[in-house]
Amino acid sequence: MQKALCRSRGPSLGWAKDAFSKFEHFAKFHWASEMPPCDFIPEEYKEMSKAQMLEIRKNYCNPMTMKVTYYKKPVYIHQGYMQWLWDVDGRRYLDLFAGVATVSVGHCHPKVTDAAVKQLRRLWHTTNIYVYSTLHEYAEKLAAHFPDPLKVVYFTNSGSEANDLAMLMARLHTGNFDIITLRGSYHGGSPQTMGLTSNAAYKYPIASGLGCHTTMCPDVFRGPWGGCHCRDSPIQTIRDCSCSPGNCQANDMYIGQLKEVFATSVPSRIAAFFGEPIQGVGGAVQYPKNYLKETYKLVRERGGVCIADEVQTGFGRTGSHFWGFQGHEVMPDMVTMAKGIANGYPMGAVVTTPEIAASFAKGVHFNTFGGNPVACAIASSVLDTIKEDGTQQISADVGTHLLTELAKFRDKYEIIGDVRGKGLQIGVEMVKDKASREPLPADAMSHIFEDIKDMGVLIGKGGVYGQTFRIKPPMCITKQDADFFLAVFRHAVHSYMEQR
Numbered sequence: 001m002q003k004a005l006c007r008s009r010g011p012s013l014g015w016a017k018d019a020f021s022k023f024e025h026f027a028k029f030h031w032a033s034e035m036p037p038c039d040f041i042p043e044e045y046k047e048m049s050k051a052q053m054l055e056i057r058k059n060y061c062n063p064m065t066m067k068v069t070y071y072k073k074p075v076y077i078h079q080g081y082m083q084w085l086w087d088v089d090g091r092r093y094l095d096l097f098a099g100v101a102t103v104s105v106g107h108c109h110p111k112v113t114d115a116a117v118k119q120l121r122r123l124w125h126t127t128n129i130y131v132y133s134t135l136h137e138y139a140e141k142l143a144a145h146f147p148d149p150l151k152v153v154y155f156t157n158s159g160s161e162a163n164d165l166a167m168l169m170a171r172l173h174t175g176n177f178d179i180i181t182l183r184g185s186y187h188g189g190s191p192q193t194m195g196l197t198s199n200a201a202y203k204y205p206i207a208s209g210l211g212c213h214t215t216m217c218p219d220v221f222r223g224p225w226g227g228c229h230c231r232d233s234p235i236q237t238i239r240d241c242s243c244s245p246g247n248c249q250a251n252d253m254y255i256g257q258l259k260e261v262f263a264t265s266v267p268s269r270i271a272a273f274f275g276e277p278i279q280g281v282g283g284a285v286q287y288p289k290n291y292l293k294e295t296y297k298l299v300r301e302r303g304g305v306c307i308a309d310e311v312q313t314g315f316g317r318t319g320s321h322f323w324g325f326q327g328h329e330v331m332p333d334m335v336t337m338a339k340g341i342a343n344g345y346p347m348g349a350v351v352t353t354p355e356i357a358a359s360f361a362k363g364v365h366f367n368t369f370g371g372n373p374v375a376c377a378i379a380s381s382v383l384d385t386i387k388e389d390g391t392q393q394i395s396a397d398v399g400t401h402l403l404t405e406l407a408k409f410r411d412k413y414e415i416i417g418d419v420r421g422k423g424l425q426i427g428v429e430m431v432k433d434k435a436s437r438e439p440l441p442a443d444a445m446s447h448i449f450e451d452i453k454d455m456g457v458l459i460g461k462g463g464v465y466g467q468t469f470r471i472k473p474p475m476c477i478t479k480q481d482a483d484f485f486l487a488v489f490r491h492a493v494h495s496y497m498e499q500r
Protein backbone atom coordinates (compact mmCIF):
# COMPACT_ATOMS: atom_id res chain seq x y z
CA MET A 1 0.00 0.00 0.00
CA GLN A 2 1.44 3.41 -0.94
CA LYS A 3 1.51 5.79 1.95
CA ALA A 4 1.68 9.56 1.89
CA LEU A 5 -0.53 12.55 2.24
CA CYS A 6 -3.23 12.72 -0.36
CA ARG A 7 -6.03 14.76 1.06
CA SER A 8 -8.65 16.52 -0.99
CA ARG A 9 -6.76 19.71 -0.17
CA GLY A 10 -3.36 18.05 0.03
CA PRO A 11 -0.42 19.60 -1.78
CA SER A 12 1.28 16.29 -2.57
CA LEU A 13 0.38 15.89 -6.24
CA GLY A 14 2.40 18.46 -8.10
CA TRP A 15 0.86 17.52 -11.45
CA ALA A 16 -2.58 18.08 -10.08
CA LYS A 17 -2.01 21.36 -8.27
CA ASP A 18 -4.45 23.46 -10.29
CA ALA A 19 -7.10 20.82 -10.13
CA PHE A 20 -6.75 20.60 -6.37
CA SER A 21 -7.09 24.30 -5.83
CA LYS A 22 -10.30 24.23 -7.89
CA PHE A 23 -11.47 21.08 -6.19
CA GLU A 24 -10.82 22.53 -2.77
CA HIS A 25 -13.74 24.78 -3.46
CA PHE A 26 -16.00 21.76 -3.94
CA ALA A 27 -14.60 19.49 -1.29
CA LYS A 28 -14.77 21.94 1.58
CA PHE A 29 -17.68 24.27 1.67
CA HIS A 30 -18.76 26.56 4.43
CA TRP A 31 -20.93 24.33 6.55
CA ALA A 32 -20.35 20.80 5.34
CA SER A 33 -17.62 18.40 6.33
CA GLU A 34 -14.28 17.95 4.63
CA MET A 35 -13.62 14.98 2.37
CA PRO A 36 -12.12 12.24 4.58
CA PRO A 37 -8.36 11.86 4.17
CA CYS A 38 -6.77 9.13 2.09
CA ASP A 39 -3.14 8.05 2.29
CA PHE A 40 -2.80 6.61 -1.21
CA ILE A 41 -0.98 8.50 -3.95
CA PRO A 42 -2.19 7.82 -7.49
CA GLU A 43 0.25 7.66 -10.38
CA GLU A 44 0.77 10.80 -12.36
CA TYR A 45 -1.61 10.89 -15.34
CA LYS A 46 0.34 11.10 -18.61
CA GLU A 47 -2.05 9.55 -21.12
CA MET A 48 -4.50 10.95 -23.63
CA SER A 49 -6.06 14.40 -23.13
CA LYS A 50 -9.71 14.71 -22.17
CA ALA A 51 -10.51 16.34 -25.53
CA GLN A 52 -8.89 13.46 -27.40
CA MET A 53 -10.81 10.84 -25.43
CA LEU A 54 -14.09 12.61 -26.04
CA GLU A 55 -13.31 12.96 -29.74
CA ILE A 56 -12.65 9.21 -30.05
CA ARG A 57 -15.70 8.42 -27.96
CA LYS A 58 -17.83 10.50 -30.34
CA ASN A 59 -16.27 9.30 -33.59
CA TYR A 60 -15.22 5.70 -33.03
CA CYS A 61 -17.39 4.31 -30.26
CA ASN A 62 -20.97 3.32 -30.93
CA PRO A 63 -23.21 6.32 -30.08
CA MET A 64 -24.61 4.16 -27.30
CA THR A 65 -21.41 4.88 -25.39
CA MET A 66 -22.13 8.63 -25.44
CA LYS A 67 -25.77 8.00 -24.64
CA VAL A 68 -24.99 6.19 -21.41
CA THR A 69 -22.23 8.61 -20.34
CA TYR A 70 -23.06 9.97 -16.90
CA TYR A 71 -22.95 13.75 -16.31
CA LYS A 72 -23.03 16.80 -18.58
CA LYS A 73 -19.41 17.36 -17.56
CA PRO A 74 -18.24 13.72 -17.59
CA VAL A 75 -15.80 12.25 -15.10
CA TYR A 76 -12.54 11.14 -16.75
CA ILE A 77 -11.32 8.36 -14.49
CA HIS A 78 -7.63 7.68 -14.09
CA GLN A 79 -7.11 5.42 -11.10
CA GLY A 80 -8.88 3.75 -8.21
CA TYR A 81 -8.00 2.65 -4.72
CA MET A 82 -10.54 1.12 -2.33
CA GLN A 83 -13.50 3.56 -2.11
CA TRP A 84 -11.64 6.32 -3.98
CA LEU A 85 -11.34 7.26 -7.64
CA TRP A 86 -9.04 9.88 -9.12
CA ASP A 87 -9.73 11.68 -12.35
CA VAL A 88 -7.12 12.65 -14.92
CA ASP A 89 -6.71 16.05 -13.24
CA GLY A 90 -5.96 14.43 -9.89
CA ARG A 91 -9.33 15.14 -8.31
CA ARG A 92 -10.37 12.57 -5.81
CA TYR A 93 -13.92 11.24 -5.68
CA LEU A 94 -15.69 9.16 -3.08
CA ASP A 95 -17.13 6.37 -5.20
CA LEU A 96 -20.57 5.41 -3.91
CA PHE A 97 -21.63 3.63 -7.08
CA ALA A 98 -18.76 1.15 -7.48
CA GLY A 99 -19.03 0.91 -11.27
CA VAL A 100 -22.71 0.00 -10.83
CA ALA A 101 -22.60 -2.05 -7.62
CA THR A 102 -19.67 -4.07 -8.91
CA VAL A 103 -16.47 -3.17 -7.06
CA SER A 104 -17.38 -5.16 -3.98
CA VAL A 105 -14.33 -5.03 -1.70
CA GLY A 106 -12.59 -1.89 -3.03
CA HIS A 107 -10.89 -0.64 -6.18
CA CYS A 108 -7.59 -2.45 -6.77
CA HIS A 109 -7.85 -4.06 -3.33
CA PRO A 110 -4.20 -5.01 -2.62
CA LYS A 111 -4.98 -8.62 -1.67
CA VAL A 112 -7.19 -9.24 -4.70
CA THR A 113 -4.71 -7.48 -7.00
CA ASP A 114 -1.92 -9.74 -5.69
CA ALA A 115 -4.06 -12.81 -6.41
CA ALA A 116 -4.69 -11.56 -9.96
CA VAL A 117 -1.02 -10.82 -10.61
CA LYS A 118 0.04 -14.21 -9.24
CA GLN A 119 -2.40 -15.97 -11.55
CA LEU A 120 -1.49 -13.77 -14.55
CA ARG A 121 2.12 -14.89 -14.18
CA ARG A 122 1.09 -18.55 -14.03
CA LEU A 123 -1.75 -19.09 -16.52
CA TRP A 124 -4.03 -16.56 -18.22
CA HIS A 125 -6.32 -18.80 -20.08
CA THR A 126 -7.38 -22.31 -20.67
CA THR A 127 -10.92 -23.56 -20.96
CA ASN A 128 -12.90 -26.08 -19.00
CA ILE A 129 -12.18 -28.80 -21.57
CA TYR A 130 -9.04 -29.15 -19.39
CA VAL A 131 -8.87 -29.58 -15.65
CA TYR A 132 -7.11 -26.82 -13.67
CA SER A 133 -7.06 -25.96 -10.00
CA THR A 134 -8.41 -22.39 -9.88
CA LEU A 135 -11.85 -23.33 -11.26
CA HIS A 136 -12.24 -26.23 -8.83
CA GLU A 137 -10.98 -24.36 -5.81
CA TYR A 138 -13.40 -21.55 -6.50
CA ALA A 139 -16.39 -23.75 -7.39
CA GLU A 140 -16.05 -25.56 -4.06
CA LYS A 141 -15.58 -22.31 -2.13
CA LEU A 142 -18.58 -20.63 -3.78
CA ALA A 143 -20.81 -23.69 -3.27
CA ALA A 144 -19.90 -23.64 0.45
CA HIS A 145 -21.63 -20.23 0.66
CA PHE A 146 -24.97 -21.80 -0.30
CA PRO A 147 -27.41 -23.93 1.65
CA ASP A 148 -28.32 -27.37 0.35
CA PRO A 149 -29.42 -28.23 -2.33
CA LEU A 150 -27.88 -25.21 -4.14
CA LYS A 151 -24.51 -26.81 -4.75
CA VAL A 152 -23.84 -26.99 -8.50
CA VAL A 153 -21.99 -24.11 -10.16
CA TYR A 154 -21.67 -23.03 -13.80
CA PHE A 155 -19.50 -20.02 -14.68
CA THR A 156 -20.27 -17.27 -17.18
CA ASN A 157 -18.78 -13.90 -18.11
CA SER A 158 -21.61 -11.57 -17.15
CA GLY A 159 -24.96 -11.27 -15.42
CA SER A 160 -26.91 -11.28 -18.70
CA GLU A 161 -25.23 -14.51 -19.68
CA ALA A 162 -25.95 -16.06 -16.28
CA ASN A 163 -29.62 -15.11 -16.62
CA ASP A 164 -29.75 -16.38 -20.22
CA LEU A 165 -28.54 -19.75 -18.97
CA ALA A 166 -30.91 -19.73 -16.02
CA MET A 167 -33.81 -19.21 -18.46
CA LEU A 168 -32.56 -22.10 -20.56
CA MET A 169 -32.07 -24.39 -17.57
CA ALA A 170 -35.53 -23.57 -16.19
CA ARG A 171 -37.17 -24.34 -19.52
CA LEU A 172 -35.22 -27.54 -20.05
CA HIS A 173 -35.86 -28.76 -16.52
CA THR A 174 -39.56 -28.02 -16.32
CA GLY A 175 -40.46 -28.66 -19.95
CA ASN A 176 -42.45 -25.42 -19.70
CA PHE A 177 -41.77 -22.13 -21.45
CA ASP A 178 -43.33 -19.14 -19.74
CA ILE A 179 -41.40 -16.97 -17.31
CA ILE A 180 -42.70 -14.22 -15.04
CA THR A 181 -40.73 -11.20 -13.78
CA LEU A 182 -41.57 -8.06 -11.84
CA ARG A 183 -42.18 -4.78 -13.65
CA GLY A 184 -39.33 -2.35 -13.29
CA SER A 185 -36.76 -5.13 -13.05
CA TYR A 186 -33.48 -5.31 -14.94
CA HIS A 187 -32.10 -8.77 -15.67
CA GLY A 188 -29.80 -8.01 -18.61
CA GLY A 189 -29.54 -6.62 -22.11
CA SER A 190 -29.01 -9.75 -24.21
CA PRO A 191 -31.80 -10.59 -26.67
CA GLN A 192 -33.13 -13.26 -24.28
CA THR A 193 -32.85 -11.34 -21.03
CA MET A 194 -34.33 -8.23 -22.64
CA GLY A 195 -37.56 -10.19 -22.33
CA LEU A 196 -37.10 -10.49 -18.57
CA THR A 197 -36.09 -6.86 -18.17
CA SER A 198 -39.17 -4.76 -17.62
CA ASN A 199 -38.12 -1.19 -18.24
CA ALA A 200 -38.94 0.49 -21.57
CA ALA A 201 -35.58 2.27 -21.72
CA TYR A 202 -33.87 -1.09 -22.25
CA LYS A 203 -36.30 -2.48 -24.82
CA TYR A 204 -35.82 -2.55 -28.59
CA PRO A 205 -38.53 -2.88 -31.22
CA ILE A 206 -37.54 -6.40 -32.20
CA ALA A 207 -39.14 -9.78 -31.71
CA SER A 208 -37.82 -10.76 -28.28
CA GLY A 209 -39.09 -11.93 -24.97
CA LEU A 210 -41.27 -14.73 -26.32
CA GLY A 211 -42.81 -16.42 -23.29
CA CYS A 212 -41.78 -13.61 -20.89
CA HIS A 213 -44.51 -11.94 -18.82
CA THR A 214 -44.57 -9.37 -16.06
CA THR A 215 -46.59 -8.80 -12.96
CA MET A 216 -47.03 -5.56 -11.04
CA CYS A 217 -43.98 -4.71 -8.96
CA PRO A 218 -44.98 -4.75 -5.29
CA ASP A 219 -43.49 -1.30 -4.79
CA VAL A 220 -44.93 -0.15 -1.48
CA PHE A 221 -43.95 3.49 -2.04
CA ARG A 222 -44.90 4.17 -5.68
CA GLY A 223 -47.39 1.36 -6.27
CA PRO A 224 -51.14 1.57 -5.58
CA TRP A 225 -50.78 -0.21 -2.22
CA GLY A 226 -48.30 0.15 0.56
CA GLY A 227 -48.00 1.17 4.15
CA CYS A 228 -45.56 1.82 6.94
CA HIS A 229 -44.80 -1.75 8.07
CA CYS A 230 -44.35 -3.56 4.76
CA ARG A 231 -40.68 -3.85 4.11
CA ASP A 232 -37.61 -5.43 5.62
CA SER A 233 -35.61 -2.24 6.04
CA PRO A 234 -34.71 0.03 8.93
CA ILE A 235 -36.79 2.65 7.08
CA GLN A 236 -40.45 2.37 6.13
CA THR A 237 -42.44 4.50 3.67
CA ILE A 238 -44.23 7.72 4.60
CA ARG A 239 -47.56 6.05 3.75
CA ASP A 240 -50.09 5.22 6.47
CA CYS A 241 -51.37 1.76 7.10
CA SER A 242 -53.85 0.12 9.42
CA CYS A 243 -52.57 -3.45 9.12
CA SER A 244 -52.16 -5.47 12.28
CA PRO A 245 -48.66 -6.93 12.84
CA GLY A 246 -47.89 -9.83 10.50
CA ASN A 247 -50.85 -9.02 8.27
CA CYS A 248 -49.96 -6.91 5.23
CA GLN A 249 -52.89 -5.91 3.06
CA ALA A 250 -50.57 -4.45 0.43
CA ASN A 251 -48.91 -7.84 0.09
CA ASP A 252 -52.31 -9.48 -0.44
CA MET A 253 -53.14 -6.97 -3.19
CA TYR A 254 -49.85 -7.47 -5.04
CA ILE A 255 -50.17 -11.25 -4.75
CA GLY A 256 -53.67 -10.74 -6.20
CA GLN A 257 -52.02 -9.10 -9.23
CA LEU A 258 -49.79 -12.14 -9.68
CA LYS A 259 -52.82 -14.43 -9.47
CA GLU A 260 -54.41 -12.29 -12.18
CA VAL A 261 -51.36 -12.93 -14.40
CA PHE A 262 -51.73 -16.67 -13.73
CA ALA A 263 -55.41 -16.47 -14.65
CA THR A 264 -55.00 -14.40 -17.81
CA SER A 265 -51.52 -14.41 -19.34
CA VAL A 266 -49.71 -17.73 -18.94
CA PRO A 267 -50.53 -21.40 -19.46
CA SER A 268 -51.37 -23.48 -16.41
CA ARG A 269 -47.77 -24.75 -16.23
CA ILE A 270 -44.90 -22.27 -16.25
CA ALA A 271 -41.11 -22.49 -16.38
CA ALA A 272 -39.96 -19.90 -13.87
CA PHE A 273 -40.28 -16.79 -11.79
CA PHE A 274 -37.29 -14.43 -11.81
CA GLY A 275 -36.89 -11.85 -9.06
CA GLU A 276 -34.16 -9.70 -7.54
CA PRO A 277 -34.31 -9.75 -3.73
CA ILE A 278 -34.16 -5.94 -3.90
CA GLN A 279 -34.52 -4.34 -7.33
CA GLY A 280 -31.27 -2.75 -8.44
CA VAL A 281 -31.65 -0.72 -11.63
CA GLY A 282 -35.33 -0.39 -10.62
CA GLY A 283 -34.18 1.86 -7.76
CA ALA A 284 -33.63 -0.37 -4.69
CA VAL A 285 -37.32 -1.25 -4.65
CA GLN A 286 -38.24 -3.58 -1.77
CA TYR A 287 -41.30 -5.79 -1.64
CA PRO A 288 -43.60 -6.57 1.28
CA LYS A 289 -41.91 -9.04 3.64
CA ASN A 290 -43.85 -12.14 2.61
CA TYR A 291 -44.20 -11.37 -1.08
CA LEU A 292 -41.45 -13.64 -2.38
CA LYS A 293 -42.43 -16.44 0.02
CA GLU A 294 -46.00 -16.51 -1.29
CA THR A 295 -44.89 -15.99 -4.89
CA TYR A 296 -42.47 -18.93 -4.74
CA LYS A 297 -45.28 -21.17 -3.44
CA LEU A 298 -47.67 -20.13 -6.22
CA VAL A 299 -44.99 -20.53 -8.90
CA ARG A 300 -44.06 -24.02 -7.69
CA GLU A 301 -47.71 -25.05 -7.66
CA ARG A 302 -47.66 -24.31 -11.40
CA GLY A 303 -44.54 -26.37 -12.06
CA GLY A 304 -42.16 -23.40 -12.22
CA VAL A 305 -38.74 -22.95 -10.63
CA CYS A 306 -37.84 -19.85 -8.62
CA ILE A 307 -34.77 -17.88 -9.61
CA ALA A 308 -33.09 -15.26 -7.44
CA ASP A 309 -31.09 -12.72 -9.45
CA GLU A 310 -28.36 -11.79 -6.96
CA VAL A 311 -26.27 -9.84 -9.46
CA GLN A 312 -26.56 -6.75 -7.23
CA THR A 313 -27.69 -8.07 -3.86
CA GLY A 314 -25.23 -10.93 -3.44
CA PHE A 315 -21.94 -11.21 -1.57
CA GLY A 316 -23.11 -9.54 1.63
CA ARG A 317 -24.26 -6.22 0.16
CA THR A 318 -27.56 -6.27 2.05
CA GLY A 319 -25.65 -6.57 5.31
CA SER A 320 -28.01 -8.90 7.18
CA HIS A 321 -27.27 -11.90 4.95
CA PHE A 322 -24.73 -13.08 2.42
CA TRP A 323 -27.47 -13.56 -0.19
CA GLY A 324 -30.45 -11.27 -0.59
CA PHE A 325 -32.90 -14.20 -0.84
CA GLN A 326 -32.04 -15.20 2.75
CA GLY A 327 -33.61 -11.94 3.93
CA HIS A 328 -36.92 -13.12 2.42
CA GLU A 329 -36.70 -16.54 4.09
CA VAL A 330 -37.05 -18.33 0.77
CA MET A 331 -35.03 -21.06 -0.91
CA PRO A 332 -34.63 -20.47 -4.65
CA ASP A 333 -34.03 -23.27 -7.12
CA MET A 334 -31.42 -21.21 -8.91
CA VAL A 335 -29.29 -18.20 -8.07
CA THR A 336 -27.59 -16.00 -10.66
CA MET A 337 -24.71 -13.66 -9.87
CA ALA A 338 -22.10 -11.39 -11.49
CA LYS A 339 -20.83 -7.83 -10.78
CA GLY A 340 -19.46 -8.05 -7.20
CA ILE A 341 -18.44 -11.69 -7.62
CA ALA A 342 -14.99 -10.65 -8.91
CA ASN A 343 -14.73 -7.00 -7.76
CA GLY A 344 -15.05 -5.73 -11.34
CA TYR A 345 -13.30 -8.49 -13.26
CA PRO A 346 -15.79 -9.85 -15.83
CA MET A 347 -17.44 -12.94 -14.39
CA GLY A 348 -20.83 -14.45 -13.60
CA ALA A 349 -22.27 -17.71 -12.35
CA VAL A 350 -25.42 -19.79 -12.05
CA VAL A 351 -25.77 -21.94 -8.94
CA THR A 352 -28.51 -24.53 -8.86
CA THR A 353 -29.57 -27.96 -7.65
CA PRO A 354 -28.08 -31.23 -8.97
CA GLU A 355 -31.41 -32.10 -10.65
CA ILE A 356 -31.72 -28.83 -12.57
CA ALA A 357 -28.03 -28.95 -13.47
CA ALA A 358 -28.51 -32.46 -14.86
CA SER A 359 -31.29 -31.25 -17.18
CA PHE A 360 -28.87 -28.68 -18.63
CA ALA A 361 -26.22 -31.34 -19.18
CA LYS A 362 -28.51 -33.27 -21.54
CA GLY A 363 -27.23 -31.07 -24.39
CA VAL A 364 -23.78 -29.55 -24.83
CA HIS A 365 -22.98 -25.98 -23.85
CA PHE A 366 -19.53 -24.53 -24.29
CA ASN A 367 -18.26 -21.22 -23.00
CA THR A 368 -14.68 -20.18 -23.89
CA PHE A 369 -14.13 -17.78 -21.00
CA GLY A 370 -16.55 -19.13 -18.36
CA GLY A 371 -14.40 -20.17 -15.39
CA ASN A 372 -11.30 -18.45 -16.76
CA PRO A 373 -8.33 -19.09 -14.41
CA VAL A 374 -7.69 -15.39 -13.70
CA ALA A 375 -11.40 -14.73 -13.08
CA CYS A 376 -11.59 -17.69 -10.68
CA ALA A 377 -8.42 -16.67 -8.81
CA ILE A 378 -9.79 -13.15 -8.38
CA ALA A 379 -13.26 -14.33 -7.34
CA SER A 380 -11.72 -16.71 -4.83
CA SER A 381 -9.69 -13.90 -3.31
CA VAL A 382 -12.83 -11.72 -3.20
CA LEU A 383 -14.59 -14.35 -1.06
CA ASP A 384 -11.59 -14.46 1.30
CA THR A 385 -11.46 -10.67 1.44
CA ILE A 386 -15.18 -10.32 2.19
CA LYS A 387 -14.54 -12.48 5.25
CA GLU A 388 -11.20 -10.99 6.31
CA ASP A 389 -12.25 -7.36 5.89
CA GLY A 390 -15.69 -7.95 7.44
CA THR A 391 -17.41 -6.22 4.52
CA GLN A 392 -20.82 -7.73 5.23
CA GLN A 393 -20.76 -6.19 8.70
CA ILE A 394 -19.58 -2.88 7.20
CA SER A 395 -22.56 -3.05 4.84
CA ALA A 396 -24.91 -3.58 7.77
CA ASP A 397 -23.39 -0.87 9.98
CA VAL A 398 -22.57 1.89 7.50
CA GLY A 399 -25.67 1.09 5.43
CA THR A 400 -27.99 1.40 8.42
CA HIS A 401 -26.30 4.65 9.41
CA LEU A 402 -26.79 6.04 5.90
CA LEU A 403 -30.42 4.92 5.75
CA THR A 404 -31.23 6.39 9.15
CA GLU A 405 -29.67 9.76 8.36
CA LEU A 406 -31.15 9.90 4.85
CA ALA A 407 -34.59 9.26 6.33
CA LYS A 408 -34.13 12.43 8.45
CA PHE A 409 -33.54 14.37 5.20
CA ARG A 410 -36.65 12.77 3.74
CA ASP A 411 -38.65 14.09 6.69
CA LYS A 412 -37.22 17.57 6.12
CA TYR A 413 -37.22 18.01 2.34
CA GLU A 414 -40.42 17.87 0.28
CA ILE A 415 -38.63 16.46 -2.79
CA ILE A 416 -37.24 13.38 -1.03
CA GLY A 417 -40.14 10.94 -1.23
CA ASP A 418 -38.66 7.66 -0.05
CA VAL A 419 -35.50 6.22 1.46
CA ARG A 420 -35.16 2.46 1.31
CA GLY A 421 -32.92 -0.52 1.05
CA LYS A 422 -30.77 -2.68 3.24
CA GLY A 423 -27.08 -2.55 3.93
CA LEU A 424 -25.27 -0.83 1.09
CA GLN A 425 -28.07 -1.31 -1.45
CA ILE A 426 -29.83 2.03 -0.98
CA GLY A 427 -32.34 4.05 -3.01
CA VAL A 428 -33.48 7.64 -2.46
CA GLU A 429 -36.57 8.32 -4.53
CA MET A 430 -37.06 11.95 -5.49
CA VAL A 431 -40.53 13.41 -6.06
CA LYS A 432 -42.14 16.68 -7.13
CA ASP A 433 -43.90 16.64 -3.79
CA LYS A 434 -44.82 14.06 -1.21
CA ALA A 435 -48.58 14.30 -1.77
CA SER A 436 -48.50 13.45 -5.48
CA ARG A 437 -45.42 11.18 -5.36
CA GLU A 438 -44.87 12.23 -8.99
CA PRO A 439 -41.25 11.65 -10.05
CA LEU A 440 -38.91 14.64 -9.78
CA PRO A 441 -38.37 15.78 -13.41
CA ALA A 442 -35.18 14.72 -15.20
CA ASP A 443 -33.64 18.22 -15.30
CA ALA A 444 -33.97 18.57 -11.53
CA MET A 445 -32.52 15.10 -10.96
CA SER A 446 -29.62 15.89 -13.21
CA HIS A 447 -28.97 19.26 -11.50
CA ILE A 448 -28.67 17.61 -8.07
CA PHE A 449 -26.71 14.66 -9.49
CA GLU A 450 -24.15 16.93 -11.19
CA ASP A 451 -23.81 19.04 -8.06
CA ILE A 452 -23.07 15.98 -5.91
CA LYS A 453 -20.37 14.94 -8.38
CA ASP A 454 -18.87 18.44 -8.40
CA MET A 455 -18.60 18.23 -4.63
CA GLY A 456 -16.61 15.00 -4.95
CA VAL A 457 -19.10 12.12 -4.64
CA LEU A 458 -20.22 9.68 -7.33
CA ILE A 459 -23.63 8.06 -6.94
CA GLY A 460 -25.99 6.39 -9.43
CA LYS A 461 -29.47 6.94 -10.83
CA GLY A 462 -32.24 4.46 -11.51
CA GLY A 463 -35.94 3.77 -11.27
CA VAL A 464 -38.36 3.37 -14.15
CA TYR A 465 -38.62 7.17 -14.44
CA GLY A 466 -34.97 7.88 -13.58
CA GLN A 467 -36.26 9.32 -10.30
CA THR A 468 -34.16 7.42 -7.77
CA PHE A 469 -30.62 8.07 -6.60
CA ARG A 470 -28.75 4.82 -6.02
CA ILE A 471 -26.04 4.33 -3.42
CA LYS A 472 -24.12 1.05 -3.79
CA PRO A 473 -20.52 1.73 -2.83
CA PRO A 474 -17.60 -0.63 -2.47
CA MET A 475 -18.27 -2.36 0.85
CA CYS A 476 -15.14 -0.88 2.43
CA ILE A 477 -16.53 2.60 3.06
CA THR A 478 -16.40 4.11 6.53
CA LYS A 479 -18.88 6.02 8.66
CA GLN A 480 -16.74 9.10 8.03
CA ASP A 481 -17.18 8.64 4.25
CA ALA A 482 -20.93 8.22 4.79
CA ASP A 483 -21.05 11.45 6.81
CA PHE A 484 -19.18 13.30 4.07
CA PHE A 485 -21.71 12.08 1.50
CA LEU A 486 -24.62 13.03 3.77
CA ALA A 487 -23.28 16.58 4.05
CA VAL A 488 -22.81 16.78 0.27
CA PHE A 489 -26.24 15.34 -0.46
CA ARG A 490 -27.98 17.66 1.96
CA HIS A 491 -26.16 20.64 0.47
CA ALA A 492 -27.14 19.63 -3.09
CA VAL A 493 -30.81 19.14 -2.22
CA HIS A 494 -30.92 22.27 -0.09
CA SER A 495 -29.35 24.51 -2.73
CA TYR A 496 -31.61 23.06 -5.46
CA MET A 497 -34.67 23.84 -3.35
CA GLU A 498 -33.47 27.36 -2.66
CA GLN A 499 -32.87 28.01 -6.35
CA ARG A 500 -36.08 26.62 -7.80
Ligand SMILES: Cc1ncc(COP(=O)(O)O)c(C=O)c1O
Nearest residue numbers: 158159160186187188280311338
Ligand atom coordinates in the same frame (compact mmCIF):
# COMPACT_ATOMS: atom_id res chain seq x y z
C1 LIG B 1 -29.97 -7.46 -11.30
C2 LIG B 1 -29.17 -7.53 -12.56
N1 LIG B 1 -29.19 -8.67 -13.28
C3 LIG B 1 -28.47 -8.79 -14.41
C4 LIG B 1 -27.70 -7.76 -14.88
C5 LIG B 1 -26.91 -7.92 -16.15
O1 LIG B 1 -25.57 -8.02 -15.82
P1 LIG B 1 -24.44 -7.71 -16.94
O2 LIG B 1 -24.45 -6.22 -17.17
O3 LIG B 1 -23.17 -8.21 -16.29
O4 LIG B 1 -24.80 -8.47 -18.14
C6 LIG B 1 -27.65 -6.56 -14.16
C7 LIG B 1 -26.84 -5.42 -14.64
O5 LIG B 1 -26.97 -4.30 -14.20
C8 LIG B 1 -28.40 -6.44 -12.97
O6 LIG B 1 -28.40 -5.32 -12.24
